[in-house]
Amino acid sequence: MRVARHDCFDRWVMEFTGSGPAPGWSVTPYGASTFLVDPSGEPLSPPLEGTASLDVAFGAWYDGTPLDQSAYAGPLVLRPGDTTEILEVRLISGFEGISHAAIGLAEPRPYKVAWLTDPIRLVIDVSTA
Numbered sequence: 865m866r867v868a869r870h871d872c873f874d875r876w877v878m879e880f881t882g883s884g885p886a887p888g889w890s891v892t893p894y895g896a897s898t899f900l901v902d903p904s905g906e907p908l909s910p911p912l913e914g915t916a917s918l919d920v921a922f923g924a925w926y927d928g929t930p931l932d933q934s935a936y937a938g939p940l941v942l943r944p945g946d947t948t949e950i951l952e953v954r955l956i957s958g959f960e961g962i963s964h965a966a967i968g969l970a971e972p973r974p975y976k977v978a979w980l981t982d983p984i985r986l987v988i989d990v991s992t993a
Contacts, residue, residue: 865965867944867953873989874950876967878922880984889922889986891977897968903959912968913943913951918975922986923962949973949990 866877880887892899898911899919942953952968967988974991 865938865942865953865955867942867947867950869944869947869992870989872993873991874944874947876920876950876953876965876988876990878920878965878986880986886979886984887923889920889977889979891975891988892919892921893917893972893975894919895972899966902957902962902964908956908966912954912966914968914970916969916972918967918969918988918990920965920967920986920988921962922965948992 865879868875868877894917895915896911897914897917898908899917900906901908940955944950949970950967951970952966954966954968955963956966957964967990969990976989978987978989979985980987
């Protein structure tokens with residue numbers, strides 16, 4: 865997982881390894897910096913940095929192994945210092961084969977999602993213009 869600043873957008877990337885079909889995914893925008901977390905149904909705590917957020921769900925390649933064990937070796941929290949719209953990213957759950965990443969935004973902004981290959985990755989570009 866990584867975040868980078870570009871000329872007109874901030875980019876979040878989740879890169880996958882392994883073989884097999886692409887995992888399913890969804891992105892849900894929220895006009896707040898907290899939302900309910902699987903499987904507990906409790907509000908995300910502490911709230912994300914920012915006033916809005918994106919809940920990114922992805923599955924199939926991650927089996928629900930606790931995030932601090934070998935199934936995922938990357939950072940659990942990112943707080944990039946050079947982006948203007950993406951203020952924080954947190955991996956927040958892995959339950960029944962579905963993982964969630966929470967992206968804290970400075971404010972609600974247009975975004976686009978892409979599935980890229982070679983290497984396989986899910987990409988979200990958040991407009992800064």
